[in-house]
Amino acid sequence: MTLPICNICAKTGVLCSVCESKLESGKISELDVELSKILYKLGKGEIGFERAIDTKNFIVILTRKENVGKIIGKSGDNIRQLSKKFGKQIRVIGTDDLNEMIYDFVAPGRIISINTVYKPDGSVIQRVRINKRDRKKLRMGIDEIEKLISSLTNSNVEISFE
Numbered sequence: 001m002t003l004p005i006c007n008i009c010a011k012t013g014v015l016c017s018v019c020e021s022k023l024e025s026g027k028i029s030e031l032d033v034e035l036s037k038i039l040y041k042l043g044k045g046e047i048g049f050e051r052a053i054d055t056k057n058f059i060v061i062l063t064r065k066e067n068v069g070k071i072i073g074k075s076g077d078n079i080r081q082l083s084k085k086f087g088k089q090i091r092v093i094g095t096d097d098l099n100e101m102i103y104d105f106v107a108p109g110r111i112i113s114i115n116t117v118y119k120p121d122g123s124v125i126q127r128v129r130i131n132k133r134d135r136k137k138l139r140m141g142i143d144e145i146e147k148l149i150s151s152l153t154n155s156n157v158e159i160s161f162e
Helices: 007-012 017-025 030-042 065-072 074-086 098-106 132-137 142-153
Strands: 051-054 058-063 089-094 111-118 124-130 156-161
Touching: 007 030, 017 030, 030 051, 030 058, 030 074, 058 065, 065 074, 065 089, 074 089, 089 098, 098 111, 098 124, 098 142, 124 132, 124 142, 142 156
Parallel strands: 058 089, 124 156
Antiparallel strands: 051 058, 111 124
C-alpha cells in the first residue's frame, strides 16, 4: 500500500518534515494529503493511491489497478463518503496501462481506436477516436480529458469524433 504521504502522517494527520517538504515543493498537493488521511482511516491502512487531480467537476484518483476496488469500497461506500466530503464526483482510474487509462477517462463513451500520429515537424500525438454518437455521454469536457491525459502521459493527446 502506497500513499503520497507516509503512513505515520496519514495516521496522525500531522506531516513530518519529509512529507512537508514534498508538499512545499509541489510534488504532492493538499488534496493528496487530505485524501491520504481519509483513505487511511477508511481502509485501516490497506488502501493506497498514487495521485489525486482536482478538475472543475471531478476529483480523479489515480491508483494501481488492484487498488481500484478498495478505493470504491463495498457497494461504493467509500466513493460516496469521499464524494460527500469533497462535494464533487469521484473517478478512480487505474494507471497500469496507458490505453486502459484513456478508456477509463472516456467511459461510458466508446473508443474506436487510439493511434500514435507522427507529425512532419517531429512531434508525436496520441489521437483518440470516439464514436460520434457518444459525444453526449462523456462525463468530462473534451479539453479537460485532453489536458488530464496529456499531463499524466507527458504526450500530446487529440480527441476526434467519427
